[in-house]
Every structure is written in C-alpha cells, then in structure tokens.
Amino acid sequence: MEFETNSKDKERKKLEEIDPVVEAKNISVWYGEEKALENIGLKVPKNNVTAIIGPSGCGKSTFLRCINRMNDLIEGAKVEGKIVYKDKNLYDPDIDVASLRRKIGMVFQKPNPFPKSVYENIAYGPKIGGMNDKEELDEIVEESLKDAALWDEVKNRLHSPAMDLSGGQQQRLCIARALAVEPDVLLMDEPASALDPIAMSKIEDLIYDLKQDYTVIIVTHNMQQAARVSDYTAFLFMGKLIEHSPTEKLFENPDKKKTEDYITGRFG
Amino acid sequence: MGTYLDDDLSEIFTEFTLRKTPLYFSIILSLIGGFLLSTNFSLILFNLGILIFSSILIIMQIYRFIENKKIIFKQLIFGLIILMFLYIPLILPNQLSIPIDNIDAGIGKGFLLSLFLVLIGLFGVYINLSNLDKQNKKAKQASAYLYLSFAILTVLFVLFLIIGFIVYNGAGAITWEFITQDIQNMGASGGVFPAIIGTLLLGLGTALISVPLGVGTAIFLKEYAGSQSKLVRVIRTSINVLNATPSIVHGLFGLALFVPLFGVSLLTGSLVLGFLTLPIIIRSTEEALESVPKDIRDASFAMGATRWQTIRNAVLPPALPGIVTGAVLGLGRAFGETAPIMFTAVIFSGGGIPTSVFDSVNALSYHLLELTRLIGYKDVTQKAWGTALLLLLIVLAMNFLGIRIRKKYRT
Numbered sequence A: 001m002e003f004e005t006n007s008k009d010k011e012r013k014k015l016e017e018i019d020p021v022v023e024a025k026n027i028s029v030w031y032g033e034e035k036a037l038e039n040i041g042l043k044v045p046k047n048n049v050t051a052i053i054g055p056s057g058c059g060k061s062t063f064l065r066c067i068n069r070m071n072d073l074i075e076g077a078k079v080e081g082k083i084v085y086k087d088k089n090l091y092d093p094d095i096d097v098a099s100l101r102r103k104i105g106m107v108f109q110k111p112n113p114f115p116k117s118v119y120e121n122i123a124y125g126p127k128i129g130g131m132n133d134k135e136e137l138d139e140i141v142e143e144s145l146k147d148a149a150l151w152d153e154v155k156n157r158l159h160s161p162a163m164d165l166s167g168g169q170q171q172r173l174c175i176a177r178a179l180a181v182e183p184d185v186l187l188m189d190e191p192a193s194a195l196d197p198i199a200m201s202k203i204e205d206l207i208y209d210l211k212q213d214y215t216v217i218i219v220t221h222n223m224q225q226a227a228r229v230s231d232y233t234a235f236l237f238m239g240k241l242i243e244h245s246p247t248e249k250l251f252e253n254p255d256k257k258k259t260e261d262y263i264t265g266r267f268g
Numbered sequence B: 001m002g003t004y005l006d007d008d009l010s011e012i013f014t015e016f017t018l019r020k021t022p023l024y025f026s027i028i029l030s031l032i033g034g035f036l037l038s039t040n041f042s043l044i045l046f047n048l049g050i051l052i053f054s055s056i057l058i059i060m061q062i063y064r065f066i067e068n069k070k071i072i073f074k075q076l077i078f079g080l081i082i083l084m085f086l087y088i089p090l091i092l093p094n095q096l097s098i099p100i101d102n103i104d105a106g107i108g109k110g111f112l113l114s115l116f117l118v119l120i121g122l123f124g125v126y127i128n129l130s131n132l133d134k135q136n137k138k139a140k141q142a143s144a145y146l147y148l149s150f151a152i153l154t155v156l157f158v159l160f161l162i163i164g165f166i167v168y169n170g171a172g173a174i175t176w177e178f179i180t181q182d183i184q185n186m187g188a189s190g191g192v193f194p195a196i197i198g199t200l201l202l203g204l205g206t207a208l209i210s211v212p213l214g215v216g217t218a219i220f221l222k223e224y225a226g227s228q229s230k231l232v233r234v235i236r237t238s239i240n241v242l243n244a245t246p247s248i249v250h251g252l253f254g255l256a257l258f259v260p261l262f263g264v265s266l267l268t269g270s271l272v273l274g275f276l277t278l279p280i281i282i283r284s285t286e287e288a289l290e291s292v293p294k295d296i297r298d299a300s301f302a303m304g305a306t307r308w309q310t311i312r313n314a315v316l317p318p319a320l321p322g323i324v325t326g327a328v329l330g331l332g333r334a335f336g337e338t339a340p341i342m343f344t345a346v347i348f349s350g351g352g353i354p355t356s357v358f359d360s361v362n363a364l365s366y367h368l369l370e371l372t373r374l375i376g377y378k379d380v381t382q383k384a385w386g387t388a389l390l391l392l393l394i395v396l397a398m399n400f401l402g403i404r405i406r407k408k409y410r411t
C-alpha cells in the first residue's frame, strides 16, 4: 500500500532533538482492574500534527483523555505517571483542571454542539472564562469560525440552532468552539470519522492549517488520513506504544514488525 | 418507521378481507351486536373493551392461521370457544328485560357478564402475547400497533368523557359573582373567591418550597454524588418512601409537626404540600437531567467549565423543559389534594382571604369536599360542579403556563 505523506513540508527533526510542548512520561491507566495503557512515554512537538493510530480498543482515546484530564470524569479510571506541559506535571495536585482544559482543547469523535445557537456555541468558552463584552465576543466568534473554515457558510445564520447544521458543519463548529478559547494544544479524537469524504477533506485541510498556531494531536483509524495530515505518528497496540517516528518514516520504513503489519493491513 | 407500520397494516387488512374467514367475521358481528344491544352505559363500555381486545386477538389468530396451517384445527376450536362466549352479549338484552329503574338487577348482572367477557378477552390477549416469539414479525407488529392505538384512543375517550362531564355540569354555575364573591351560607349561595385565592396561594407556597428543594436534590443526586454511593441509595429510598406515603399521612405529619409551630395556616399547608410534591419534582428533574447526553457535558468540561458552570450553562438549559413539566405535574397534584390540607391549612369554609402566611386559607379542593357533604341538605350540586370546573381550569391554566415556559426556553 502506498501512503501519500506531506513530506514536501520540510526535513523533519528527529524526535530526540525536539523540544516538546507536551510530554507523557510513564503514563499508565486503569479502568477498575483493567489496565488500558502501560508506561506510555511520548513527546509531542510544537506546531506539528501528531497522529495516534492503532487498532480499536488499543487505548488511543484513553491516552488523549489523559492529556486534558478528561479521564478524571470517568468513574473508576485511575491514571499514573506524568504529563509534562510547560514544565509542570498536569497531575500535580495544585493544577487547576478547568484552566488546563482551556489550554489543551478537545474535539470529539461525534460532533457534540450544545443545543444553542451557532453564536452561543462559540461564545460558550469565552463566556465561561468571564468574558462579557459583546463586541469582543462578536470578534472571537467571527475569528474562530473563520479559522475553522465555517464562517462563510454560517455568517447569515449565527443565531439559528447549531443542531440544524450538517454533520460536517457541526464538526467544524466544534473545532471553532475549541479554538475560541485560544488553546495551545488541540486534541482531536477521530474528528472526521463520522463524515463524508468532502467534509473529511475540509477538516483535514483545516488541521493542516491549524498547525501554524496550534499543536494538534489527532487520533485516527484512517491511515491515509494520518499520513496526509500528520508530521509525527505514534502507533499504539494493546495499551503499549510500539513506535513513534516522523510520519513518512513510520509509513515507509517502520522500525517494528508490528507497525508494518498494522499499516499494511495484515491485522487490526 | 411510519410507512413501515402502514404498509404492514394495509397488508393485514387486505389479507383479512380476502380471507373473510367466516369464523372471525361472526365474532366481530357478535361483538358489535352486543355493543349495540347493550342497554346501559357500563355495558357499552365493557363491550367496547372486549371489542378492542378481541380484535387484537383476532388479527393475531389470522396471522397464526396464515403462518402455520397445521395449527388450523386448534385455532378453529379456540375460535369457536371464544365465539361461544362472545355470543352472550347478543342474548343478554333478552335476559335483562327488567326495566332499568330496577338498578340492582339490571346492572348487577350485566356488569358481571361484561366483566367476564373482558377477562376472557384479556386472557386471550395474554395467551397470544405470552408466546410472542412463536409468531411472525408482522403479527407482532400489527397487534402491537393496534393495541397502542386502541390504548391511546381509550385514554382520550375517558379523558374527554370526564372533562366533558364536568364542563357540561359546571359551566352553568360559573358566573362573575361565583368567582368574585365570598362563600355564603356554607357555599349554597355566594361564590368561591376565597377558595380560589387560597388554592393559588397554596400552589405558590408549594412551588416555592418544593421546586428549589426538589431541583437541588435532583442535581445533587445526578451530577455530584457518585451513582454507587451509599448516601445516594439512602436518599433514593427515602424519596420512594415519601412518594408512596398516602397523602393523608402527610397531612397527619403536618398536623403533628408544623401545626404546633405555625398553626393551621397557609405556611403549614404549603410545607405539607411541598413535601408531598417533592418526590415528583425530584424524579422528573432527575429524568430531565439524565436525558441530557453525556457528550454535551464532556464538551462543556473540555471547554474548561467547572462542574457548576457545566450544570448551569450546558445541562440545565436543555433539561429545563423536563423540569418545568415535572413542576407543573407536581403542582397540579398539589392543587387537587384535599387530605393533606384538611388539618393543616383550612378551617371549614370560614377561612377568608389570608393577610399573612400564618392565617388559615380555603381551597377549591377542600371547598368541593364540603359542598359534596352538603348535597341532600342544601341546594349545592351546581355549585359543586362549578367548583370542580374551576379547579380543572386552574390546573389546565398551569399546564398552559408550563407549555409557554417550555417553548420560551427551548430556543
């Protein structure tokens, strides 16, 4: 199988050389007695797209949820290890989880807009953060929608229900909503899996553009997609990190046999 | 979904008319005959009931018949037995040629007979439903659909019957004087103004007590406390007990606890009614909260909202229609209750307009009770119907208010 990668971008630095924005150190996760992740160590380079691939149930979503501590909300989930972000361990007791989540935003697999208007969806985050200035909010809404390549489609219906948008539009709305609080890092859990090819390619283009300003970590089942949009790729298998390299290396010349088996579709 | 049902049904009916199995045809005829020839109201109702259930039965029988010709013999026998029973209504009027004036004989026999028929119908339906998996999909679908439509029609019918009856009897009593004047001569003359005010005030008091407490409790149970915690289980059980407690017991409880503190008063009555409606409000709020998808909470948390911000901004708005519905239902119940306020809020029809929460009040439900006690001694029948109608109108108005609020918050 051939993978089209975006290697035209630049020569990628080796992972050892980069200065990560987020680094996972020895992350293990349990759901009750069940161990879902084991000793994951992963460096996420700044202003890059990192893809996480692996078969269903291998722990991709679990890992993503560790980074913005969404696992805290799951009854019975226990996380061990460190996630270092800006020289701080996110699992330190003095971390304010709410403000952490504003810095590390998340887009979910299924579009999940609030049952509010388009405008209110985008303004949600800033308002939660205490912003009330109408003009400023208007500006944020417009900027975020433009960043998410949705502005032209919704500028005349900002005050109609977000639920009336198409699935692809809803997903871009969710991206815009996440961008509205100006995060550093954007976590995306299969953001295009529920979409048709056109909507999907729009989202992919968007992700590609987003890395100018953000660091993106994206979970995907679609290996072509991982190859197309990402700079680095991590392969998880049964709760373990098998391989993590620049995307073109991982797809063209993987170090591990398991990785090769997986990307060539021999299992999973 | 809709067209699927319709297709199925039309198919069934063509099948039915094509076959025109004389057996089932005659069953229907006998039922209709019984229905038409019945001479009193209860008999008509019961025959209607059996007509409904038997039609379900019949359709299922037809399907079994089509499905599996082997059981044809059994079906024939079964059908014949049903037929025998169902012919009884046809014979019935002859046997009951006693004039209806003689209420005892007339109704007694017909009533029992009809009841018997309905039980057979139910039994038949039970037999049919109990081995559902042996039947084909269409039969299940058709009978379920038929059952559901009959159920809703029956409910609507009874509802309209009740409302129609009250409106018919009570409309004449409602005049401007009736609404605005004081109760005179124990209700036999004058109006019901204090009772209207009392009912509204009690409703308001109840709402003020039960809505904040109930909604708060529900939010705590659903959003804060872990679903497994002991505390939650204890609270849930207590709420269920509270819900199952007869309202008169609530009244006695109020009499023992609150009356010594606040006297027989608006405040005491509101407290008792408040506790009475609490379980309804807690439950419906919990359900409303549960109906808000987890996705939406996750979205809010991922935006950096705290738990309370999430509840306030993401969960409560979509849950509000459900919460309002629960509150309206609860208050509707409070408006209608008589037993709990009997010892705690009202003092015979003497209660006027209260000037403070420590004054006693009157209430439409209680006034109605008093009026019905007077029937036969004083000319109060029409006033009683009028009072009932007013109560109905207030509850109806509450519901409309609820709908308005729901509409407003939906956008």
Ligand SMILES: Nc1ncnc2c1ncn2[C@@H]1O[C@H](COP(=O)(O)OP(=O)(O)OP(=O)(O)O)[C@@H](O)[C@H]1O
Pocket (backbone or CB within 6 Å): A031, A036, A054, A055, A056, A057, A058, A059, A060, A061, A062, A063, A074, A221
């Ligand atoms: N809330 C939960 N409670 C218990 N176990 C869970 C929970 N979420 C995930 N798991 C378990 O943890 C393991 C990893 O799940 P996870 O959702 O992270 O997989 P995934 O790689 O995202 O899979 P998919 O590609 O299907 O989304 C699975 O075995 C799953 O059953």
Ligand SMILES: [Mg+2]
Pocket (backbone or CB within 6 Å): A060, A061, A062, A189
């Ligand atoms: Mg997943």
